[in-house]
Amino acid sequence: MERISTSDATAEQLRAFATMMLGLEIDGRWQAPKILEAMVKGGYTADTIPLVQSQTGPAPRVLRAGEVAPSKVVSTKAKDGSTYDRRFYLINVHTNDGPGGQEPVPVGVNGRIMFIERGKPQEVPEEYVAALKNAVMDVYPAYTEGMGGLGEPQKVQMYPFSYEAA
Structure with a gap:
């Protein structure tokens, strides 16, 4: 100190x-x-x-609960000549033991596909992170008591991921 x-x-x-x-x-x-x-x-x-x-030195940026800071921001030029900031996040898509659980994850935004590798940190544009966050499926738990059947569906991420520190 x-x-x-x-x-x-x-x-x-x-x-x-x-x-x-x-x-x-x-x-x-x-x-x-x-x-x-x-x-x-x-x-x-x-x-x-x-x-x-x-x-x-400068104080660290304080984030609200659930807020994630981008790992980098790139100034990008649009087709009309204007510029905008494009945010990238460092994420890690988890691997799993199921079929295809080691393969890259295809994520599409506006007709453009990006393959995100699993099991290691990747810098991914904000819009692809949003699409990955919204990729959910319904899982129906089986009842074990009585006559069987299926319970109420639970929303589960298709491709679980976590944010990495930049």
């Missing part, structure tokens, strides 16, 4: 350290000497402070 001398630290750096690491309540208008005084009163005696994550 990167450290900085308390005498060289700015008021913002001292304020961030005092509030986040020491749990002190520091007024936003206080300057460095007053913040240092509050830190000493709070029991901090070292002459250096570690830099808080937000001061050592």
